[in-house]
Amino acid sequence: MRILVVDAFADRPFAGNPAGVCLLDAPADAAWMRRVAAEMKHSETAFVRPVDEPGADFELRWFTPMVEVALCGHATMGAAHALYDTGTAPADRPIRFRTLESGVLTVTPDRDGGLAMDFPSCPPEPVAPPAELAGALGAEIGWTGRNVQNDLLVELADEKAVRALAPDLAALARIDGRGVIVTARAADGGTGGPGGYDFVSRFFAARILLGDGEDPVTGSAHCALAPFWAERLGRDALTGYQASERGGRVRAALRGDRVVISGTAVTVLDGTLRV
Known part of the structure; x- marks a missing residue:
């Protein structure tokens, strides 16, 4: 299966935050995903697979080398960038990610050539x-x-x-x-x-x-x-x-x-x- 490394919040390589992105064809075991994340050794690795649902286009899960997390911004950006970059998602449409704990997250290409992510506000x-x-x-x-x-x-x-x-x-x-x-x-x-x-x-x-x-x-x-x-x-x-x-x-x-x-x-x- 295809796997990428994407530097998120960066305008050049080796800046921002690197994320692994694994493009899955089918559901994967959580323990296996954690092992892949441990092999990648980035702070987060995103696992993405297409879903056929009215409100979502892909399932998205995030793993550090140690645990699964409920929300990750840079790996969401990395996942969306990878889907657009590989032609897996149409370049002119938003991507709707179904997540386990953070609801549906939408990522949209913006006018500056970047990506805009709609996330929940979490005021302290x-x-x-x-x-x-x-x-x-x-x-x-x-x-x-x-x-x-x-x-x-x-x-x-x-x-x-x-x-x-x-x-x-x-x-x-x-x-x-x-x-x-x-x-x-x-x-x-x-x-x-x-x-x-x-x-x-x-x-x-x-x-x-x-x-x-x-x-x-x-x-x-x-x-x-x-x-x-x-x-x-x-x-x-x-x-x-x-x-x-x-x-x-x-x-x-x-x-x-x-x-x-x-x-x-x-x-x-x-x-x-x-x-």
């Missing part, structure tokens, strides 16, 4: 920060919240603090949650000025990711970041920059209880899975 609710959080991050923390994905969102003082983080990942892994999103207003004050973005973020998920536990660019985190910053900046259309080593820009537009997350993607590998 304020919580008291866990006692170990500041020490694990190695930073002075500000506002702290938690969303329905069980992510902690932590606001830091400024962009410099976000970029300089070198957290204790073993300590972060002991804190309850899928992961920790850290964020701050862009250095220009969040006006969408010379930097071209309104806020910065990083995402750490040592419980579910291999390697250094940091996800390069996290679409699902922007389901929380978009409503958080829309309220503070007074605008529903925002651009975020995820300041990992690879880095990537994410456009996000709040639409009621949905978030439209947009970006571009590049195929870097297209091959055959023989197992």
Whole structure:
């Protein structure tokens, strides 16, 4: 079967966030999909198969090398890009993905040559920060919240603090949650000025990711970041920059209880899975 690697939220190879995309012809066993994801070693591998249903075109599931997850933005973008790039899906139509826990997700080509994903909004609710959080991050923390994905969102003082983080990942892994999103207003004050973005973020998920536990660019985190910053900046259309080593820009537009997350993607590998 065909398997690809797509760099999502990237305008060139080896940037953004790489995702494996496996194009299935029939249902597959969950344990087998996890083994394939472990072989790929990317933060997420998407498994896509066509379905004959009134409300969906494909089934979509996401696996890290360790677990299945309920929602993944960059691997959804990777899956849609792969379907369009290989001619599996018509280039002029939206793709409707049926998922196990996140409902139907629609991806549409946008006017800028990218892809726009319609995701649920997951605004964080304020919580008291866990006692170990500041020490694990190695930073002075500000506002702290938690969303329905069980992510902690932590606001830091400024962009410099976000970029300089070198957290204790073993300590972060002991804190309850899928992961920790850290964020701050862009250095220009969040006006969408010379930097071209309104806020910065990083995402750490040592419980579910291999390697250094940091996800390069996290679409699902922007389901929380978009409503958080829309309220503070007074605008529903925002651009975020995820300041990992690879880095990537994410456009996000709040639409009621949905978030439209947009970006571009590049195929870097297209091959055959023989197992």
